Amino acid sequence: MGRISRRLSTRSIVFLTFFGVITVSLVQSVNAVQQPSPTADHSKFKVLQGPFERAEDVTTACLECHTEAGEQIRGTTHWSWVYKHQETGQTLGKSQVINSFCGMAVTNEPRCTSCHVGYGWEDMKQPPPTADNAVDCLVCHDTTGGYWKFPTLAGHPSYIPREWPKGSGKMVQPPDLEHIAQNVGSSGRANCGSCHFYGGGGDGVKHGDLDSSLVNPPKELDVHMSPDGLNFSCSDCHTTGGHAVTGSRYQMTAKDQLGIDVPGHTDFTRASCESCHGLQPHQAQKLNDHIDKLACQTCHVPAFARGGVPTKTWWDWSTAGRLDEGGKPLEIMDEHGHPSYLSEKGDFRHGENVIPEYAWFDGTVKYTMVEDALDIDHPPVAVNRVEGHPDDPGSRIWPFKVMRGKQPFDLQHQTLLATHVFGADDTSLWSNYSWEKALQAASEMSGMPYSGEFDFIETTMHWPITHMVPPADQALDCGSCHQADSRLAGLGGIYMPGHDRSVWLDRIGWLLVAAALFGVLVHAAARIVVSRRRGQ
Amino acid sequence: MSRVMIFKRFERFWHWAQALLIFVLLYTGFTIHGTLTTLEFGTAVEVHTLAAWALIVLWLFAIFWHVTTGEWRQYIPTRNGLFAVMHYYVVGTFTGAPHPYRKTSQAKHNPLQRLAYLFFKLVISPVIWASGLLYLFYNDWPGVLAGALSLEAVALVHTGAAFAMLVLVIAHVYMATLGKTVTSHIKPMITGYEDLEERH
Numbered sequence: 001m002g003r004i005s006r007r008l009s010t011r012s013i014v015f016l017t018f019f020g021v022i023t024v025s026l027v028q029s030v031n032a033v034q035q036p037s038p039t040a041d042h043s044k045f046k047v048l049q050g051p052f053e054r055a056e057d058v059t060t061a062c063l064e065c066h067t068e069a070g071e072q073i074r075g076t077t078h079w080s081w082v083y084k085h086q087e088t089g090q091t092l093g094k095s096q097v098i099n100s101f102c103g104m105a106v107t108n109e110p111r112c113t114s115c116h117v118g119y120g121w122e123d124m125k126q127p128p129p130t131a132d133n134a135v136d137c138l139v140c141h142d143t144t145g146g147y148w149k150f151p152t153l154a155g156h157p158s159y160i161p162r163e164w165p166k167g168s169g170k171m172v173q174p175p176d177l178e179h180i181a182q183n184v185g186s187s188g189r190a191n192c193g194s195c196h197f198y199g200g201g202g203d204g205v206k207h208g209d210l211d212s213s214l215v216n217p218p219k220e221l222d223v224h225m226s227p228d229g230l231n232f233s234c235s236d237c238h239t240t241g242g243h244a245v246t247g248s249r250y251q252m253t254a255k256d257q258l259g260i261d262v263p264g265h266t267d268f269t270r271a272s273c274e275s276c277h278g279l280q281p282h283q284a285q286k287l288n289d290h291i292d293k294l295a296c297q298t299c300h301v302p303a304f305a306r307g308g309v310p311t312k313t314w315w316d317w318s319t320a321g322r323l324d325e326g327g328k329p330l331e332i333m334d335e336h337g338h339p340s341y342l343s344e345k346g347d348f349r350h351g352e353n354v355i356p357e358y359a360w361f362d363g364t365v366k367y368t369m370v371e372d373a374l375d376i377d378h379p380p381v382a383v384n385r386v387e388g389h390p391d392d393p394g395s396r397i398w399p400f401k402v403m404r405g406k407q408p409f410d411l412q413h414q415t416l417l418a419t420h421v422f423g424a425d426d427t428s429l430w431s432n433y434s435w436e437k438a439l440q441a442a443s444e445m446s447g448m449p450y451s452g453e454f455d456f457i458e459t460t461m462h463w464p465i466t467h468m469v470p471p472a473d474q475a476l477d478c479g480s481c482h483q484a485d486s487r488l489a490g491l492g493g494i495y496m497p498g499h500d501r502s503v504w505l506d507r508i509g510w511l512l513v514a515a516a517l518f519g520v521l522v523h524a525a526a527r528i529v530v531s532r533r534r535g536q
Numbered sequence: 537m538s539r540v541m542i543f544k545r546f547e548r549f550w551h552w553a554q555a556l557l558i559f560v561l562l563y564t565g566f567t568i569h570g571t572l573t574t575l576e577f578g579t580a581v582e583v584h585t586l587a588a589w590a591l592i593v594l595w596l597f598a599i600f601w602h603v604t605t606g607e608w609r610q611y612i613p614t615r616n617g618l619f620a621v622m623h624y625y626v627v628g629t630f631t632g633a634p635h636p637y638r639k640t641s642q643a644k645h646n647p648l649q650r651l652a653y654l655f656f657k658l659v660i661s662p663v664i665w666a667s668g669l670l671y672l673f674y675n676d677w678p679g680v681l682a683g684a685l686s687l688e689a690v691a692l693v694h695t696g697a698a699f700a701m702l703v704l705v706i707a708h709v710y711m712a713t714l715g716k717t718v719t720s721h722i723k724p725m726i727t728g729y730e731d732l733e734e735r736h
Contacts, residue, residue, distance in 0.1 A: 286581065286585075289674070289675040292675070477576060477577070477578055478576070478577040478578035478581065479576055479577040479578070482568075482570075482577040483570060483573075483577065484570055494687075495686065495687045495688035495691055497568050497569070497570075497691060498568055498569065498570045498577055499570070500688070500691075501569065501570065501695070502692050502695075505692055505695055505696055505699075506695075508699075509695070509696065509698075509699030509702075510699075512699060512700075512703050513699060513702055513703055513706070516702075516703045516706040516707055517706060519707075520706060520707070520710040523625075523629075523710070524710070524713075526630055527629060527630065530630040530631075530632075534632060
């Protein structure tokens with residue numbers, strides 16, 4: 001009987017092991033499911049046969065069927081570049097804020113407005129163009145990769161062959177609008193990425209966790225977006241409805257208390273880890289015990305700019321304008337081949353595999369607007385600051401890219417200054433390398449006050465890190481934070497075993513231990529000496 | 537010369553299992569504290585937690601055993617002979633005087649041991665258990681507790697008790713060698729039997 005049951009149990013163990021292996025491999029092979037094909041084949045639509053002379057003509061055709069799409073787009077931040085912050089009351093958005101990259105979008109049209117989801121916004125003092133067909137459908141819905149908003153045409157693609165980058169000799173051909181129009185589809189990573197990966201003027205410059213490596217990332221770079229993984233498009237998390245995209249950097253959900261998003265029951269956005277992974281995502285309870293204080297990203301994005309594209313970490317505008325002996329602009333590269341000095345832009349530092357900095361964050365980002373006075377006696381000044389506090393139950397520890405650099409400010413008004421860097425005119429910094437002219441022109445163009453006296457001040461800017469999540473086995477281990485030389489050193493507000501201790505308790509404790517050992521040693525030594533003497 | 541059973545089988549199992557667990561807990565505990573770095577923090581926490589639960593279970597059995605067998609009486613403090621034992625450790629052990637205490641199965645601990653073990657059982661261990669369980673279940677503290685107590689306070693008490701435990705372990709291990717020969721106290725803890733000889 002005993003033998004039979006033992007044999008049975010051996011067999012069942014073998015079976016269970018086999019079954020377990022099969023189950024695990026099935027679970028691990030849950031990869032991207034092919035998206036079902038759409039209900040319309042756009043190449044069959046008569047209205048999309050063309051020919052199209054300009055991109056607006058395609059929009060006109062789109063609106064024939066998608067009657068509300070234009071109006072919907074015009075109601076979004078993607079269009080208005082204005083964001084009314086519910087918590088701080090600040091009016092933010094690309095048309096309002098200043099950053100530590102190229103300063104403001106205002107005064108740098110049509111370069112900056114090349115990323116506007118429309119055509120022809122050439123003067124940002126005015127609202128975006130009002131024509132129905134000024135909305136750009138193709139930037140988000142092109143599936144061919146052939147559509148490209150030319151960087152200097154206020155949102156238009158180029159309709160003639162044009163050289164880009166300037167002086168490179170490379171010609172950009174006009175897009176095949178008929179082909180593109182007949183192959184529209186839902187937005188993929190490359191669509192959103194065509195603007196969001198290139199913020200700050202180039203690939204990966206701004207965010208650190210968003211760059212062109214995410215168009216086709218390996219699983220190690222981004223487990224969600226990788227074609228070898230789940231092959232998510234941005235909108236799989238940044239859920240859209242009526243062309244409005246959820247998930248805001250100005251007002252983030254720092255702590256999603258709703259958990260898994262059940263349609264009809266929660267907030268209709270999956271732009272948080274908890275939206276899919278829930279509020280108890282780990283098998284180990286001790287790990288789940290951390291989620292009240294730690295954002296998922298803090299452990300699960302151990303470093304950013306990991307895809308081979310560097311991100312800018314330092315930008316010193318104060319050195320811009322230096323020319324070589326022949327009066328020609330300089331271009332100096334660092335040891336990795338990234339520019340470290342450009343006459344147009346000043347000094348740079350770039351980073352790859354950058355370890356984030358950490359801060360308590362309740363989701364609210366407050367900006368220093370151009371009219372806000374700076375505390376110039378205590379640089380660096382914060383261009384934006386993240387709010388949050390260890391005692392606030394809505395705050396968690398989040399990872400950030402902290403962008404640092406120097407940018408111009410008004411000595412008299414003690415405010416940051418708009419800068420006119422781009423423009424084929426006599427005043428832009430990039431045409432004549434004169435800050436005096438560029439700042440004066442920016443003031444005249446924007447109507448923002450400028451005393452005529454300027455200097456440069458060191459600034460910081462916080463960029464929340466949330467993308468580039470590697471597979472779970474590459475998350476930080478406990479010791480990354482639970483040690484003296486911790487990633488979270490200096491953060492404060494929590495007692496972290498292994499990191500925090502009472503110096504006095506340790507001193508007294510080790511003193512007692514040492515005393516005990518000393519007593520034992522002396523006693524033992526005395527015993528040995530005495531016993532030897534008695535032995536003699 | 538006759539042999540007499542001093543430490544019963546359960547008692548010996550309890551002693552050595554507890555000894556092993558305490559060493560594991562000290563090692564992993566001081567890793568978690570940041571003193572030792574040979575083990576990864578997460579592993580140390582897992583082993584520490586596991587060993588703590590094992591020790592708690594062991595203690596439940598031990599308490600049951602002590603109560604049902606009446607062995608708890610072994611720890612009733614007495615002043616009778618206390619100073620003689622202390623005098624022996626300070627002076628007698630060097631002059632070759634005999635140990636003033638003879639253990640029997642009825643009274644297996646000398647008066648100093650009784651005091652030390654009672655302190656271990658009634659003070660250090662309860663403080664370690666209480667602070668350790670509070671530490672472990674920090675996230676599940678009810679609001680009243682969370683308002684009154686901080687993790688830092690709990691951690692400091694737990695660490696303080698750990699230092700006390702370490703000092704006790706050092707003294708205990710050394711004093712185990714203070715028998716007639718270096719091993720004569722240790723042998724009964726392993727075999728259970730004490731050799732009873734005539735006093736000389």
